[in-house]
Amino acid sequence: MKQIRFEKFGPPSQVAKCVTVDAVGEPSAWEVVVDIEAFPINPADLATLAGRYGSLPKLPAAIGMEAVGRVARCGEAVKDLQVGDRVMVTANNNWAQQRKVPAAAVHKLPADGDLHQFALMKVNPATALLLLEHDGQLKPKDWLIQNAPLSSVGRCIMQIARVQGLRTINVVRRPESIDHVKRFGGDVAVVDGPQLEQRVREAIKNQPLRLGLDAVAGTSTSRLAACLSEGSTIVNYGMLSGEECSVGGDQLIFRGIRLEGFWLSKRLNRMTLPQRTALYDAISEMIARKTLQFEVDSSFAMDEIAAALARAEEPGRSGKVIVSVAGQSA
Template sequence: MLKVEFKKIGIPEKQLYLTETTTDEKLKFNEVLIEVLFFPINPADLLLVEGKYGTASPTLPSLIGAECIAKVLKVGKKVKKVQPDDIVMPLTRDNWAEKLKVTEENLIRVNRSINLVQASMLKVNPATAYLILNNYIKLNQGDKILQNAANSGVGTYIIQLAKYYKIKTINIVRRKETLKELKKLGANKIILNNLKNNKIITNKVKLFIDAIGGPEVDKWASYLEDHGTIINYGLLSGKNIEINTNKVIFKNISLKGFWLSLWLQKMSYSQKFNLYSHLSELIMKNVLHTKIDQIYHVKDIKKAVLKARKYKRNGKIIVAFKKENIKKYI
């Protein structure tokens, strides 16, 4: 069995490596043996290797991987939620391995007809976008929201979901070449991040979704209406959030953080199943879709990680364990 792991904290493409090991396929009564088909490379995965992720450092050597899509190979005696050949999404981490043993409570069964490459990205970004839009403030049709890193994984899902809900998005990006693609997704307004463009926002917005942090949060918070909300879900700047106290006191601007793991911890299995079933349906209806830059075989994991770290990509980087699976999607 092939798996990806790292022994030292450092530069991801230097520290991550492919190794082979045997798998104990003997299952406990509630365990399921799954075969990983595809996995995406997410920023959080790379931050973990760099030692910059918000959780405690893992015991090394460590597996890695926030999400994947897999097929059930074998089930324990008392497993009822899934059966062999089902397509499943693990709720657990450390998914960059060819085979995994997972308890049935940590598996979400998805429709077998779903696009498997798109489904490999189901757990993190679509759920983040959905929960941010539906769980903090009441958004009605026609309301405006503002977001930075609009061309990121979460950002593009926010645009697509907002279009589906008939909510208008104002989207901040750094690169001019992203404009055409974001308009195609349904972005209502796009701002290149420089001071000249700030006047484009003429009406106040209810919600500012921030993936970057740092001093610019205060600048964009100026466009929130009274009682407006900032949701921060990322730290791309590597700097602490700054916001003028006057905005907090006299405009009652509130700042809240979002971390998907905390949300999933407090949700029941049925709530998680309903969430991901709904998002799966939206993927199958093509309401939600992510552009793919390239699919790599796992033996090229270092090349895949290096490409994933580049800002100028044309979509997401996906990795597969079998070459025949790659051929189905290129």
């Protein structure tokens, strides 16, 4: 069968190769074999190939955080899944024609629905939903503020917040991004820069602002902190600026602002199977109802992985790059 593998870290489009490997074999009692239909290219995959991710594999290695497919074979002890069920694989190393994994490492999906939408549900919407549920401190009509609202996670945050009755303030870099924010359900968009705090307070009429979601880090973290009410929390989940978070001691000491980090992989590992099931049930339901949707930029075949990765690295895309696997010969 075909699998994407890499033997060294480097430019993703140069180091990832589509190779032929041994078939996965028959499942044990509690395992399933999944025919992969499609997988997206995630920033974490690009960072792993480049050697810049928080957890790196021993080389040579397989790769792939996300994938969706159909159950091809079930172990004799597996009762909750049947051949033909569409599933999302929650394990990693999914860029392959087939995966053999524990039955607990797949999540059953609705029988119908958009394949590409389901392929994108493991990472970004889960990150968004867990960020919004941070400490259970937000209630309907509460405000939160985020930067990078037009990133993949940022778009999910706006859409899920609207479903939950929350209101979002979205900090953009350019005025022309404001209309795009509104298209994804953002309530307020403000341009970043000096006096951001004043513009935010005017926009929400000095209402409490208890949560800041930071994908950028650097000095952007400090500007978000200045917008928050006393005793509030910033959760940092990305470093798009390439810099460390910067928050002044006056914000932390005198205003009681808390700065926390969030890494989805670590959070998922701490969750029980029923908790993960509930998380992805909620996400798949929103996708099925089309209250949560993802933009797809382009689709490639598996043996076009170099071109797919090159496209995924290009700036200015409005959607995700998908690799279609179904129908390709081994």
